[in-house]
Amino acid sequence: MLWKESFRTSVDLIDAQHQELFQRVTNFLQAIKAEGQWTEKIARVKETLTFMESYVVEHFSDEEVYQQKINYPAYEEHHILHEEFKADVFKYAQKMAEANYSEEIAQEFAGKLLAWLIYHVSKEDQKIGEYARQRGAQ
Template sequence: MKDFELAEWSAKIEVGLPQIDQQHRQLFELAATFRGNGDQIRILKSLVMLTEYVKVHFREEEELMAACRYPGIEAHRRLHGEFRRMLFDLLEKAKQMTLDEIADEVTFLINGWFYNHILVADFDYVPSVRAQGAR
């Protein structure tokens, strides 16, 4: 499967909204728990925690976009839905996967989809939030 290191949190992906940046950082920290020694139960619990945290983060981010009347909110919601489906699919398949396969999938989702989502889609709504004076 995929064999690469988990991207680390860095200033490059800070959007400049403290609450959102903290939530993004937490998602990277949760994803990092999939590396190293572990057992199936711990990994599956971590996957459930990651899935639940993503739901909370996306809901809060969408509320922030709605509050500032961000014009691209519907497209952004669709992107969030896509990521939630990918996580849900992984959760469904995880029982038949090895721990390394689960870790590789989580790494791929965070390194690939989520990292790029922050750099493109999240950076796009920040000016709308700043224009409304929201935080």
């Protein structure tokens, strides 16, 4: 799995959800790279898209509720990053459906998904964890 302990924010709910996201992205990447015909992989692509469309909404909502609870000062900026990513996920879902789940677009989505997740968790979400630790919040 692509999860690293350095991604931990020390906020249990957020960390558990991040681990789930990393596991799903890992599974998605493995499915795309696996031997076999692309037509056999389309089910995993659709499954991942469906999961991402719902789970990012749930995770971002939970994370934002937590930010508000601890009065996180960069809440608005963080919320905008979430909204932009949700829009990207929905855009890719539509793009893939229109392109009949082409392998090229699925690979592009996987790369963007992984890059965004690593950057966001390792940089932006770490700021939430640091702020929470400074405040003694959990």
